[in-house]
Amino acid sequence: MKHTAKLHSLPPGVQFPSDLEGKIVFDAASRCLVWYGFMTEAELQQLLQLHTDSYYRCAIASLFEACNRLDTPLTRRLNLTLALLAAVCVIGAVIVLVGAALQKSPTQHDSQHHRSHVRQNVDLPQQTMKHPTLWRTWLPRDRPDGLNFLQGGQHA
Numbered sequence: 001m002k003h004t005a006k007l008h009s010l011p012p013g014v015q016f017p018s019d020l021e022g023k024i025v026f027d028a029a030s031r032c033l034v035w036y037g038f039m040t041e042a043e044l045q046q047l048l049q050l051h052t053d054s055y056y057r058c059a060i061a062s063l064f065e066a067c068n069r070l071d072t073p074l075t076r077r078l079n080l081t082l083a084l085l086a087a088v089c090v091i092g093a094v095i096v097l098v099g100a101a102l103q104k105s106p107t108q109h110d111s112q113h114h115r116s117h118v119r120q121n122v123d124l125p126q127q128t129m130k131h132p133t134l135w136r137t138w139l140p141r142d143r144p145d146g147l148n149f150l151q152g153g154q155h156a
Contacts, residue, residue, distance in 0.1 A: 002035075003034070003036075004030075004032045004033065004035075004066075005032060006059065010056070011053040014051050015050075020047070023037060024047070048060055048061075
């Protein structure tokens, strides 16, 4: 990967170390520093120690930032893909939750309707009058007249 930073001229006396040969070049024709590949923190410090000129140091810092920037076309595409995937997951979760809520609501409504219907229309067969245990299966837990057979209440 090739990275560039504008620099009008290389400061006098700056010679790049031999271990960085091929990685950094000053292009006098286009007036810029060129760095190939990624720059480590150690290489940054090594280049900054070569001169105190502020323009030179800014160009080196700019190269370091460009080399280590995570904002590349690949990472932008990856970020977009992850954002779309997260949005799809959120939409799916909302659909599941709404579907579950809608599925529960009619069932709860039907069971409440059924309970109120049983309370209003208590029609006990004759054999339940003789067997108190059968009363528990036919009578609602909370009767309108205040008697509660399930909790041992007294009946008339």
